[in-house]
Amino acid sequence: MPVLDTRALNRATLARQLLLDRADLPVLDAVGQLCGLQAQEPQEPFVGLWSRLRAFEPAALDDLLTGRRVVRTHLMRRTVHLLTADDVLTWRARHDAMLRQRVLGTYRRELDGVNLGELAAAGRAVLADDVPRSMGELARELADRWPGPGPRALGELLIAALLPVVQLPPRGLWRTKAGVRYVLLSSWLGREIDPPSPDGADPVGQTLVRRYLAAFGPAASADLRAWCGLAGLPAAVSAIREELVSFRDERGRELLDLPDAPRPDPGTPAPVRFLPAFDNAILGYQDRGRIIDDDHRGLSVAGERVVLVDGRVAATWSVEADTVSVTPLRRFSRTERADVAEEGQALALFLSGNDSDRVRIS
Known part of the structure; x- marks a missing residue:
């Protein structure tokens, strides 16, 4: 099995993250190719895209946000990401269990005994009027029925796990400071989230593996898990393994990759690049x-x-x-x-x- 040294892996990452050469891509295509951008700090994606795209204009991203083709929502690792509308509708259901587990792991004592199904239904009923609300406002509207957890735990469970919601503009627009207001994802986009496969297969998991490798590979299974936070992807990896090629890194870990993905010569010059806070080019790996x-x-x-x-x-x-x-x-x-x-x-x-x-x- 061929061994890829650190420099070879570095150049592969830079190429796929659009950091080796600025790309002539539309902003929507770039967000999709990168599998989304980390976005808990609202202005950081603008720097991330400026460093990756030739002639990037912030207005292009603003138009995608207000035009509902790109959204800000909790997804990978329970963090806020900037994602294409198509990706979040396809990927959200596959992340539901992980999102719940992460919030419950943080507030296990406060949320002990809360019926998650009843709480989710009540939260959906409140948001059904399409009036944008903050996390605190939503929690307070349900606090009489669920007084025990407190507004912080109740709000995070609803917003980051139980209810697929989006952060509305002007939050996340260029040079704009705005509070966080939420509405249901399906209402904002006018489309329903793709349901899980009824036959127990995991086509979304398989797609996530392929997309991750296209944006971050070659990479180990532990890197994939560190990026998305999902524990249940070994079966998806196994299902498509025949499509993939294998390498080893200098530590002996197996690295998987798409056969035709770019793996530039390790001697390829790499230009200076300024990365925003929490950039996935770094956070997208366990190693x-x-x-x-x-x-x-x-x-x-x-x-x-x-x-x-x-x-x-x-x-x-x-x-x-x-x-x-x-x-x-x-x-x-x-x-x-x-x-x-x-x-x-x-x-x-x-x-x-x-x-x-x-x-x-x-």
Whole structure:
């Protein structure tokens, strides 16, 4: 079985995450190709798409959100993701059990004894009027009937697990601050969620495996689980294994992949890229060593924005007033420093609407 070293895996990830070359893709196609973007911080997907697409315009994403072709909702790992409408309708039912388990694991004591079916039905009845509500407002409307859990536990169970809902614009629009308001997903999109397969087969699971490998492979089964949070995909992997090719990494783990997916030469140059907080290019793996050193792994879950230099996390970045501020995690060469400054200037212009190209590298 061929062995892929860390650099080979890095270049494969960059190519599939549109970070090796900016792509000439419509925004909707890019969101689909990436299997969605992590989006609990509302403005971060704009940076993620700017770093991946040539001539990205924020208005294009705004139009998709207001046009109901892209939505913000809880899905993979119970985190908020930006997903195409088609994907969320197809994938949501397959994630239901995981979403419930994660919320119940957090609030097991508070939610002990709550009948989930009755609570879900009551929540749907409240939201049936299509009036947007915050999580707290929804919980308070049901608190008389379920006073024990408290509004936080009750609200999270409803919004993040029991009820397929979307976060409505203007939440998530470019340069817009707005509270979170929810309506039912099916109401917002005018389409029902695809039901589970009645024969016990798992075509959605098989699709998730293929889509994940197209966006993140080559990868191990543990990486797939870390990305989506689903425990029940070994059967889906087994069902399509004959379609896949296998490798090993330097640790000896088996890596699966689509046979015709890009695996660039490890010597392929990788440009500087600025990634947003919680980017899936890092969080989409259990073993993140292909893109970030173990010493810096905590940055990816702490919400730090990072800079890729030669394909690896080499700095963090932030915005202070009109300046993009970069803090290296190692010493830069003169060429690397110049490349980081150039890409940082482009980012500063994007974020400021062409008012500033100021960059400061510590």
